[in-house]
Amino acid sequence: MGNSGRSAGRTAAGRFIDFKAMGPFMALVALFVLGALINDAFLSSGNLSNIFTRSAFIGIIAVGATFVITAGGIDLSVGSMAAFISGAMIVVMNTLIATLGAGVETVLLGIAVSVVLGVAAGAINGLVTTRGKIEAFIVTLGTMGIYRSLVTYMADGGTLSLDFAIRDTYRPLYYGDILGIPVPVVVFFAVAVGGYVLLNMTPFGRKCFAIGSNEQVARYSAIHVDRIKTLTYVIQGLCVSIATIIYVPRLGSASSSTGVLWELEAIAAVIIGGTMLKGGYGRIWGTVIGAIMLTTIGNILNLTDVISNYLNGAVQGLIIIVAVLLQRGDWRRKKN
């Protein structure tokens, strides 16, 4: 144990910190190289556009989850919430066709309903957590069951289908493009930029970091802890609503199996991206890359026979665990 040994350790720690910031991005690049090697079709513009479009749902929800998790909370209800909002949108729009017709107004009203429900559902999660002083895990586990059963009830155990009359009007929100970029990707990017600005450049974002880092310190720093925490759940609800708005025209239906396990994928995207699950540190761009990675894994497995597509979940799970292991290694180093 000489001086040199110690400074070598220091260099390694330095590399780790670098890896922490760049890690998810490097892993994504590696995945893309792997994909390109496995199948020429991987880098085709059609396939890439498919990956990014598919990433948009989980990605948008995960941007919201980044706020909740950074502020030390967790929201397990997002998948059920998405299913419930999808169902409610379809019911409302189908009903409105009779009076308003199958025009843009009906779609806009459907979107408005989605936003109101998303914000309201998020506010419920947030208020019950903060006012009731109940663990977020428990509250959102409860609302997860509630939102899920509400959509099952609305669909009477079956499937709610969007009226074909309005599908053509609504269709461009998923299948359309702006300057050649699919609409969902544009929306995803916009949400990510908005999320980045809000989390990293505003007093609100700084307060999320502070609360997740140490709630007591935040309270002693004149921060309205309950208000900020509730707002993170509202942002989460809003993100679920936005994701749902572009999801509904894709299949045009909602059932009790809509959005199942989305909460886990969203949380996984956040964690892979380098946000601390215990709060206090969050990275929107990491989350975006995490969401794209999860979709890319599934995509690559689809393009190869080496690993069965049925093992998609196993590969994702492995990557989540490795990502967290790398983060933890970094933290242990810093303590010394």
Place this chain on the structure above:
Amino acid sequence: MKNAAKNAAEPVVSGQLRLSARQICKSFGAAQVLFDVPIDLYAGEVHALLGENGAGKSTLVKILSGYHAPDSGEIVLDGSPVSFDSSEDGEARGIILIHQELNLADQLTVEENIFLGREMTRGWFLDKAAMRDEAARLLAGLQCDIDPCTRIRDLPVSDRQMVEIAKALSKQADILILDEPTAVLTGREVDILFDQIRRLRERGVAILYISHKLDEIKAIADRVTVLRDGSHITTQAVAGLEKDDMARLMVGRDIAQMFPDQIADPSAPVVLSVRNLSVPGQVYDAGFDLRRGEVLGFAGIVGAGRTALMEAIIGLRPRSSGAILRDGQPVVIDNLRDAGRCGIAYLTKDRKGSGLLLNMEMRPNLTLLALDRFGRFLLNRKAEDAALEKAIAAFDIRAADRTTKVGDFSGGNQQKLLLAKVMECNPDIVIIDEPTRGIDIGTKSQIYHFIGDLTAQGKSVILLSSEMTEMLGLSDRIIVMAAGRITGILDGEDRTEHQIMRHATGISDNQGVSVHG
């Protein structure tokens, strides 16, 4: 044996040489924190380790107890060289370090903590009764009446310290290292701890006692080793040393003036009045006036309700009654924001638990309380950086670089940063709770002068402290609390340790208030 210091430092007691270290060097990264440091520890002695923050005391004892490996140098235990792989290794040899930061599991009971990892069992099951009895016996030996079934989170910090000591004793430590054990203890608890230390010394335990409280070293230690900037300065018998000598050895220079001159004008206008304030179960009918430019001290034993009263004033704790007047006008303060609007700021005594975000760097910590000043929608990083620049200069915060996590700072630098954070919202009234807990004498003096500067600028300070010297040295007037009530207001010549203790322990009766006021 070739150390110059050794000759001047034959043990005062005639025990066996138990543990000795030679030429210990240690670096963290590029920074060397220990330079060829020697130390000897004999059975039956209390050996004090004295030095400013950052002098290398904690690193040295972590090396002695196996938490760190030295880069070079030798550790000899009972005549044979040893190298510990881990602290468990050290503990197995009877060397136990009680950390400055307590290591107790909050959610477990006292008994469970004491026997954590070495539970007593009967067959396959825990023998709870035996552990409870043993825990109770150990605690009784320390003369503290903590129920072994209490959860740690329900205990005050001082009791937690006692639990740590009981835990160490239960491990049959015969070399006990205490890293600033009294930082969170009150006077009475310190006395009990010292009795216990003396008893351990009689039993032949070798005790290494880290502190920068010179009184304590005078009271308890046989020998003292002084470290400064990672180097061994001297090892001497305490008997021949005066406190001034120790301070000079530790700081390396004379501390010309520990406290600022007091200049409060007794006829200055009252800026804050509190009337009939009560917090259920904690504060009863408290009232006082704070004048412009004065330091108003609040003395009392732990649990007297001083912190509760202050937290109630600034809206962190619900009050059942009471009125607050700012410059004579009644104000409503329901939360810290209201307090901030009234120009009142609070500096917590728990800088790690409620003061600073330890996993973040300086900038977000500095601006957190006054965040709205740095932009309504977008934060102005440039303004934040400028504020940090100013604060570092104004409060002499010494950090290697700006990206260092605040948790890695020394206690003194953390406290300076906390002070800077609170001053960032430019308050007229600052309530400071324990401004120098766990801080070395040089930094202490700096902080006292910062407080002096505040009052010189016309700001008013409310000072809560359990350190008598700083209470007497800084305060213009001293309010004493006992059991949730104000029992005395001491002014001028009355500001003595004796008077404070009389009122704090309830020897005087409450009618004294108006007479003294």
